[in-house]
Amino acid sequence: MIQLTIDGQEITVPAGTMIVDAAAKLGIDIPIYCYHQALGPLGACRMCLVEVEKMPKLATACTTAVSEGMVVRSKGPAVDKGRRGVLEFLLINHPLDCPVCDKGGECYLQDYTFEYGPGNGRFQEPKIQKLKDGPINEFVLVDQERCVLCQRCVRFMGEYVGEGQLLLEGRGVETVVTTVDHVPATSQFTGNVIDLCPVGALLSAPYHHKGRPWNIEREESVCPHCPVGCTSKVTAREGRVIRMEGRPIPDREWGWLCDRGRFGYDFGYHPDRLLTSWVQGVETSAAMATRQVGQWIQETINQDGGSAVGVIMGGTHTTEEAYQVQRFAREVIGTENLAISRSEAGYLPRALNGTFDDIKKADMVLLLGSDPYDAVPVVHLKLRERWLRYSALKVIGIGPTRLTRDTLPGQDVITAPEQSAAVMALALATQRPEDANVKTLLQALGDFSPSGVSPETLTELGVQLLGAEHLVSLWDGMDPAMGMVLAVLAELREKPTPILPTFGPANWRGWERAGFSAHFEDLTRILEHARDGIIKTLLVFGADLMNEYPDRALVQAAFDRLDHVVVEGVQPPEDSPQVDALLPGATWAEVYGTYINMEARLQVAMASVQPPGQARPVKTYVNTWAHILSHPLAWEEDWEPFDEDSGELLPLHPAPLHVTPLKVPAAIDGDMILITGALIWEMSEPSEILLPRIPALPGRINPEDAKNLGLDIHGGRMRVSQGETSLVTGMSLDPRVPKGLLWLPQRMPGVNTLQPGPIVLSLAKEEVTA
Amino acid sequence: MLDGVKALIKGLGVTSKALFEPRDTISYPEKRREYSPRFRGKHMLAKDTDGHELCVGCGLCEAVCPAHAIRVVAASAPEGNPVSWTNRYSVDYEVDLIRCIFCGMCEEACPTNAVRLTPFNELAASNRLDMIADKEELLHPPVRK
C-alpha cells in the first residue's frame, strides 16, 4: 500500500494504481478522454495533466503510477493553463456543430471545455473537413471531424475484444478512425464504442437525431434477451424507447452490451406486435377477450377440475409477473401444472451455480457445448478479460464442434454428438476410478469408448479437471446427463467448481424463484398430458412454444387436442389459428420488475414507458380472471424476490446428489448429422433494427463437406431433409464444425421440426435455377 | 347644501376638462397602436435565402423554456431532400401559446437564429387546440396589419 496526498487529502492505495484512480476514490474528478480502467493507461489525450511535486513538468494522471509520499495537485494555475492549452489544440479542428450532434449535452468535450477550456481559440484558419456520419456498420456512425483521437474505440476493439476492426488511419490532423479496408465492422460488440466515445464521433445509428439529454428519460434496466442480464439504461422519449446504453457498476460490471442487446430494444414497436385482443380469430375488445378466457377456465374447472389447466411461462416476463401468475394458478385454479418454456433439457441446481466473480478468479474454463460468443456474448468478453489479465488461463471446449476461438484460445476435445457427458465421466474415471459416484456413472457404460477421443486425451482431461484451482464451467444445458456429471465433478473436487448455465430463457431462474418448475420434464409432461386430453386448457404467458420447444410435433399435437389455448404475449405466435385467444402483453420496458440472471443475481428493471394499445401487464389479466372465478386475489403484502440474508444473490439451498448410471450413447449413423446450438441473434423477440445483422447464412458446415455438396465458397442455401420434413436455410462455411456435422441455431424458426440426428443435405433447387 | 353644489361643480369641471383632452383609447381594429420594435409576440421559424429552414431541431429552446411551452422532435434529413441547411431538421415544432410567457429565452438560446419572436400579438382563438402553433404555422408568420 502506498500513501500519497492529492489536493491536501491523504489516501492509501495499492501500488500500481494510477493517480487518476486514486483521485477518483477521494471524489476528485480529473478530466479524461483516453483512459479507461478496462483498457489501461495510454496517455494520448493529455487532458488529465496534474501537478506532481518534484516533477519538472505537468504529469498525466492516467499514466503516472502513485509512489510513496507523492504530493499531487489537480487544481491550480499551472494545471489550468495546461488543460486550457490541451483543449485549445483539441478544438482546433473540432467542428462547431454541437446543435446537430447527438452527444450535445452529454459530451465530455463540451463539459471540459466549459470547465477548463479557453473561451475562444486563436486558430483562425479553416478547419479540416473529414467524413461526417459515415458508417462503421449498420448500427454505428462515425463523424471523423469530431474525433479527438483518444483511441478508446480502437483499443477496445483491438485489445479488449480482440477483433481489430477499427484503426487510426493517416497521420497528424488527417488521422481518422475508420474500419479495416473500409468494410463494415462485423464484431458482436461494436455498439460499445458508442458508450466509450467521450465525444460525438461514434454515434448510434438508430438513435441518430432522435433525442437530446434534456428531453429524454433514462431508467435503470436489465437487458432481457439472454440469461447474462447485462445492466443497462433505457432511454425513452415521449413514451417510446429509443436507446439502450450500458450501465457500469463499480467493481462488478463495465457496462458492456452486445449488439443484439443494445440495438434489439425495439421489439415493442415491431409491426407484428400484438396490440389488440383476438378471440378465435376475431379482433375484440380487451374486456370481452379477458371475460371469454375467464369463462373457459371456469368451464374447464367445473368439468375436469383445476388440474386440467396448464400454465406455461416464457418471453421476457419479470419475476413478479411469474409470481402473480403462479399465485393465480395455485390459489384460484388449483393446478400444479406450472412449467417454463424451455429449449434445452438440462437443469442446474442453484447450489452449483457460480457467479461472474468466479470468472475473475478462474484458472481454468470449461466450455461444455456452449460457445459464449454465440450464446452469451458478454460472458465471452468477461472470459477474454480474464485471459488478458491471466495468460495462463486454460480454456477447454468439450462438444461436437470447436468452441474456443482466436479471441479466446484454448484446446478442444471434439466429441461425437451426445457423447460429451460420457467423455467427461470417463475422464474423471481415469483419475478417481474408485469413487462411488463415478462408479455409478460408469455402471452401464460397459466398454464404451468415445469416438475420436483417445485414452491419452481422457487422462489429460481428467488431470486438468481435478487439478484446476478454480474451475469455471459454462454449460449449454442440452444434455441432462452432463448436469449429473458436473454435480459429481463438483462433489469430487474440494476446490471451487462454479458452473454458469448459458441456457435460456433469460429469466428462468426468476420464474423458478416465483414458484414455477424449471425442469424440462415438467414442460414435456404438460404438453403430453395436453396431447392425451388430460389437460384441456393451456395458458401460455409470453412463450412461443411452436419455436421454443425442441419437438414441434408434440406442441402441434397438444395444440390440436386442447380445448382452449390462450396465449399472452408481445408477438403473436407463428401458428395463431390454433390459438383460441391472443392477449396483448406488456414488454420489459413497460413493467417494473426483477430479473434473475445466470449467476442467480437479482437485478431490477424499471418501467420506462406505458404499454401501448390494449397491451397490459399480466396482473391485470390475472385479477380479472380471479374475479370471474369468484376468488379475488388479495395483494396486500408485496412479494419481494429479494431475500434479507442473501442480498442480491439467490439463497443457496444444498441440493442432494442423485447419481444414476449414464446410458450408452446411441450410435448415430448417417453421412450428415444435425446438431443445434444457441445463437443470440435468433433468440428472444424479433427486432427490426437488427434485421440487417441477422445472419443470412445461419447454418454452419465444414468447408470440405460444402465442397463435396457443391456449395460455393461463400456459402449458400441448402435443403435439410429428415424423413418427411425438410427446411431450406442458408449455410456458411465454418472450419470449426467437424466433417459430417451440420450446425443450426436451435431457435431459428423451423429448426425444431427436425430432430438432432441424421439428415440429408442438398442444394436448394430454387437457388440453383436462380 | 352649498358643499354639495361645490362638489358637483368641481366634478363637472373635471369631466368637462377631460372632454377636450386627447383620448387614451383607440378604435381597434380600424386603428392599431405602434409597438416598440423590440416587442415580443408570436414565434416564427425563419428560413435562409435558399429556402432552407434554419431550425436544426437541437432542442435548446425546449430546454431553456421556463414555461415548458415548446416541443421539438428532430430527425435526419431525408435522402436528397434537405429540409434545413444541414442534415438534421425538426419534424415537429410546437409552441403552446397559452403556456408561453413571451420571455424570448428561446430566441436567445437558438444557435441558428431560427426561432424569432415577431411583433404579432393577436393571439385570440376560440379553441384551446388552436392556441398550439405547429411548425407549418410558425413557418408562415402572420403579418401584423
Added chain:
Amino acid sequence: MKPEWQEWASQAKAEFPQANSALMPLMHRIQLVEGWLSDETIQDIADLMGVTVQYVESVASFYSLFHREPVGKRVIHVCVGLSCALAGSDELMHNLEKRLHIKEGQTTADGAYTLLEAECLAACDKAPMTQIDLRFVGPIRPEDVDTLLNKEVPS
C-alpha cells in the same frame, strides 16, 4: 505471399530485441520489391509478424513513404518545405508536372514516374531538392527538369 518473405521476416525479427520492431524494416523490404503495399500484402505482413491487420494498416497509413496505391518505377518527392519553396520548388513542381503530363500525386501512364509532394526533408542546403527513390537529389534548378529525369540515381 512470396516464399522468400518468410525468410525476410525471421531475419528482420532476429535483428531486434522486440519482434514488433521488425515490422517497418520488413514492410520496407517488401515494398522495395513490390513497389507498393496492397491489401493482400498488408494481410500477409500481418500474418508474418503475428500482429493484426489493423495494426499494420495503421503503420502503413501513418508513414508517407509506404505506398498504399500502385506507384511508378521511380517515385519523385519534391520538397515543398520553406527553404525549397523560397528557392523555387513550386516552379520545379510545375515544370515536372508539365514535362510528365501528370498532376502531383499521380503516376504517368507508362508507369515510369510518380510525382509526390514532401514536407521538409531536412536537406535545406540542397534547396530546391527532390527525393528520388529514397535518395536526395539537389539542388535542381526549375528549368533543369530533363537533367533530373535523365540522371542516374544510384539505388
